[in-house]
Amino acid sequence: MGDDYRLTTHLVHAGEHLKRHSGGTPTAMPIYATATFLHPNSAGLDAAFERGSREDQFIYTRYGNPTVASLEAAMTVAASSRGAVAVSSGMAALYLALLAAGTPRGSTEPHPRHILAAYDLFGTSHALLRDFFSAQNVGLSYCDVTDLDGFRAALDRDEPDVVLVESLSNPLLKVADIAALAQYTHAANARLIVDATMTTPILHQPLIDGADIVVHSATKYLGGHADVSGGVLVTRTGLMLDTAQRYARLLGLGLGPFEARLVSRGIKTLALRVRQQCANAQHIAAWLRAHPRISRVIYPGSEDHLQHTLAARQFNGLFGGIVTFELADAVRETVFKLMDSLQLVLPATSLGDIYTLITYPPISSHRDISAEMRHAQGISDGLLRLSAGIEDVEDIIADLDQALRNL
Numbered sequence: 001m002g003d004d005y006r007l008t009t010h011l012v013h014a015g016e017h018l019k020r021h022s023g024g025t026p027t028a029m030p031i032y033a034t035a036t037f038l039h040p041n042s043a044g045l046d047a048a049f050e051r052g053s054r055e056d057q058f059i060y061t062r063y064g065n066p067t068v069a070s071l072e073a074a075m076t077v078a079a080s081s082r083g084a085v086a087v088s089s090g091m092a093a094l095y096l097a098l099l100a101a102g103t104p105r106g107s108t109e110p111h112p113r114h115i116l117a118a119y120d121l122f123g124t125s126h127a128l129l130r131d132f133f134s135a136q137n138v139g140l141s142y143c144d145v146t147d148l149d150g151f152r153a154a155l156d157r158d159e160p161d162v163v164l165v166e167s168l169s170n171p172l173l174k175v176a177d178i179a180a181l182a183q184y185t186h187a188a189n190a191r192l193i194v195d196a197t198m199t200t201p202i203l204h205q206p207l208i209d210g211a212d213i214v215v216h217s218a219t220k221y222l223g224g225h226a227d228v229s230g231g232v233l234v235t236r237t238g239l240m241l242d243t244a245q246r247y248a249r250l251l252g253l254g255l256g257p258f259e260a261r262l263v264s265r266g267i268k269t270l271a272l273r274v275r276q277q278c279a280n281a282q283h284i285a286a287w288l289r290a291h292p293r294i295s296r297v298i299y300p301g302s303e304d305h306l307q308h309t310l311a312a313r314q315f316n317g318l319f320g321g322i323v324t325f326e327l328a329d330a331v332r333e334t335v336f337k338l339m340d341s342l343q344l345v346l347p348a349t350s351l352g353d354i355y356t357l358i359t360y361p362p363i364s365s366h367r368d369i370s371a372e373m374r375h376a377q378g379i380s381d382g383l384l385r386l387s388a389g390i391e392d393v394e395d396i397i398a399d400l401d402q403a404l405r406n407l
């Protein structure tokens with residue numbers, strides 16, 4: 001593949017039809033439903049083990065599989081990275097990223113000492129830090145990553161070795177200035193992990209801005225069709241890639257070949273889908289803003305969004321497919337009634353699908369967070385998150401309209 005192709009072209013072709021041999025090369029990467037691979041003789045098998053199951057020297061699917069490698073190759077190019085590791089979920093990718101980022105050079109101890117994380121992380125990411133890492137005596141502290149002075153003070157105070165942020169936070173859509181955060185993180189001798197699930201490679205390339213590891217839940221935009229669970233991490237350096245690959249094999253976190261093919265198929269249309277989702281979200285945000293029952297609309301494409309200028313600079317002229325809004329004077333029952341009245345918009349706990357989805361964070365992504373912390377984060381009892389799908393936006397708006405009338 002020519003390195004000078006643009007991202008959209010790479011997403012269609014990268015990792016596919018790698019070699020054209022005489023028998024006719026499959027255009028689309030086949031699903032290699034096999035646990036093991038044969039070699040011409042024992043010396044060949046020995047050589048494959050020696051090379052560590054790379055490229056076409058496959059041995060055993062937990063070490064590597066051509067269908068999975070094809071997805072990893074595509075994500076490597078899409079993220080301008082040294083390499084990618086495809087795993088079974090976004091949470092597996094995040095766990096692996098924390099282990100890899102927390103393993104100092106020259107060490108094999110996969111144990112961060114102190115993690116500094118953004119306040120408003122995805123709920124399960126919070127729970128992972130608290131119930132797994134903190135429970136194993138890893139230091140843990142939080143900061144508001146939109147306050148750069150506060151962030152620098154937290155780096156000085158806590159001396160973390162790993163920093164974890166989301167490029168666009170969920171559900172409050174705060175925008176992190178990744179270039180600035182990476183610069184300060186590196187000056188403090190720490191490593192920066194960016195969960196870029198919400199922005200995808202179409203909006204943003206955090207590795208180019210200096211992030212060390214980028215994590216995606218492939219269950220969301222990359223897969224995009226609500227039919228697969230997966231995760232991918234990409235790294236800026238070969239060292240962290242090797243570490244992540246080693247732990248993925250040790251822990252058996254790898255994605256299976258069937259799922260890998262669904263994600264590969266998804267990312268071919270990623271650019272088309274995301275652009276449509278962003279356009280739909282922009283329309284929906286404008287419509288909600290004018291609605292009398294809606295007290296607050298959060299969308300980075302709106303000029304009153306606190307980081308609108310940063311979003312405009314950092315996200316390739318797009319503002320994402322998620323709109324967060326607040327139903328005026330709402331209690332949980334009002335929100336339930338709204339959600340139950342929707343006919344087209346699906347009340348499913350995910351985002352980034354072709355289907356427009358609506359979720360209520362207090363019962364889903366932020367269920368594990370105490371009410372006090374939720375409220376402190378700005379997640380009120382009337383707050384809903386809508387993930388724009390690719391349907392005709394007029395139909396989405398008509399559905400929201402009839403459900404709001406029904407309240």
Ligand SMILES: *Cc1c(COP(=O)(O)O)cnc(C)c1O
Pocket residue numbers: 089090091092094122124125166170195197198217218219220229230231351
């Ligand atoms: C969904 C999500 C995850 C977790 O991904 P899974 O594939 O569900 O494990 C992590 N981070 C963000 C921002 C998410 O939206």
